[in-house]
Amino acid sequence: MKQQETPLFTALRDYVASKPLQFHIPGHKRGSGMDPEFRDFIGLNALSIDLINIPPLDDLHNPHGIIKEAQILAAEAFLADRTFFSVQGTSGAIQAMILSVINPGDTIIVPRNIHRAVVTGLILSGARPVFLNPIIDERLGIAHGVTPESVKQALFKHPEAKGVLVINPTYYGFATDLVKIVEICHSRNVPVLVDEAHGIHIRFHDGLPLSAMQAGADLAATSVHKLGGSLVQSSVLNQKGCLVSPERVKTVISLLTTTSTSYILMASLDAARRFLAVKGQRNLERTMTLAENARLAINTLPGLYSPGTDLIDEKNVFSYDPTKLLIHVKDLGHTGHEIDNWLRSTYNIEVELSDLYNILCVISIGDNEETVGTLVKALMVLSRESEAWIKVPGFPSQLPHTPELCLSPREAFYSKGDAVPLEKALGKITKEMVMVYPPGIPIVMPGEIINQSVLEYIKDAKSYGLPIQGPEDTSLETIKIVAL
Ligand SMILES: Cc1ncc(COP(=O)(O)O)c(C=O)c1O
Incomplete structure (x- = not known):
């Protein structure tokens, strides 16, 4: 029953309904003091909960009331021991995660295909990274996760490492054997940090890869906003166990966080957690079916290929998230970027990303037969007509060789x-x-x-x-x- 509740969102609504006379920031005061066109577009409901940490509304820097309650419910839903809300995206949570385990000069083991937020964490912390080479998929021109064996070898060579960071699942939805990686690291008391930017939903359906918390990882930075239904920039940092000091995590996340924490973002985290906990399983079942049907249809189209379970055997990939619809377009003789532009200009379709060989479409709880059907129809036309387009004269180079690191x-x-x-x-x-x-x-x-x-x-x-x-x-x- 508790998961049906939204302590933070509900308290905000109650507070607004009590019509307080406000002599504090934000100066727009429920929209009265701002550009009218913007106010009318955004709407008064949203503006009324654009509040800050006044006493009745708790404080993200030292939660003891409604934010604490919302974080406890989130921890329960995400199977964490503790959940910290982030209003600075998963980038902020990743930096907090690294600074929680690394002191200047410490060694951290990380895959080479890290997101830029991890690089920022390395710069801020003064870490000495030891890079793991992820599995490279030459055909798709992308990197997958790292293998447990490579983590084991790196820890053997670098027993001084203070942490291992992995990306799971990857942007493209492929997952590694995280349970095994956690086992290897914990046998040496080394904490596992997971960049789980693309995995908020996976804990809510058995057919999806295991989440970081399910696998027993110590910290996971997870974008609720990407695939979990909260507003852009709202994420969580989940923690399990005591290998990393919870007090240190709390201090570090507070150090890195704005003092003007957005209540709209935090309320959206509270509501998204309820939606996932109460309706996630059913909604994900439908979403996964939509995506798998699209994948089947795409794989009948000449020149297009959407990988799925086939990669599990072929590429040492452990499991995958079918809602990430990766479409390999190289065989059409065009770059992913060209196809991205064509979809935009011809069908007003916007994809998640394109690279040299692929486009990536995110199928989420927000999709239905019609939206996915429109995408598949556009791809049918693409497969039929692109034959006639001028092809890319020779394909660009593969992923670059990993450069040598000689300074931190x-x-x-x-x-x-x-x-x-x-x-x-x-x-x-x-x-x-x-x-x-x-x-x-x-x-x-x-x-x-x-x-x-x-x-x-x-x-x-x-x-x-x-x-x-x-x-x-x-x-x-x-x-x-x-x-x-
Ligand atoms: C793998 C990975 N990690 C971290 C991030 C950063 O997440 P956010 O945009 O929430 O800061 C992203 C964003 O795309 C990502 O792809």
């Missing part, structure tokens, strides 16, 4: 540097991160040596119009390197 990301970030033309950066240590966003995985990160395959990959990504981010010089004519 923090040392590189704080060292003196010069901007040099990209071509001249070969063999130099970069001060800047370069990535295609999304997915936001660094092609090269501060402290790494720029190798030939990195240069070629950046050049290809530029010429194929992929969205490159990171360097101060957004044209990427130049890049900042460490001055030695």
